[in-house]
Amino acid sequence: MTVLKADELRGLFAEEYGVTKKEAKEQLDGIFDFFEDVMVKQQKGFVFGNLGKIEIVVNPEKAYLNPQTGELGDPKPEHYGFKFKTSKGKASVREKLKDVEVK
Known part of the structure; x- marks a missing residue:
């Protein structure tokens, strides 16, 4: 790749x-x-042509374990993040790539 x-x-x-x-x-x-x-x-997502969709999400507050000590660390506060979901329709890049020969 x-x-x-x-x-x-x-x-x-x-x-x-x-x-x-x-x-x-x-x-x-x-x-x-x-x-x-x-x-x-x-804080808005959008459709990115035939590639897919970018969505803005809210990640909730979450406490994490310290991998070295095994203890709970300070919680990470609620914050924004994003996800990318690929398009699945016939015109999507995902479908077009299926017809391309791997080199």
């Missing part, structure tokens, strides 16, 4: 849309900053 580095993703974007790598960086950074603002400032 391969994960593109940020610079590699910018290069692909620049090539696909006929922009410079600098313009690609500005555009992608703007898009990701917008997504982050929606999630953090509004």
Whole structure:
């Protein structure tokens, strides 16, 4: 499995849309900053095209065991988190990947 580095993703974007790598960086950074603002400032999730859905969840307060001592530590307070659920429809990336030959 391969994960593109940020610079590699910018290069692909620049090539696909006929922009410079600098313009690609500005555009992608703007898009990701917008997504982050929606999630953090509004505590809202969203559908991410045919990839899936990002949901904002509330993680309840929870005490944790210290693995070294076995004692209960201070509880972690209630906080926001997020989950990503992949789309399952016929147009989803998940379904499209099933038809790609593994190299």
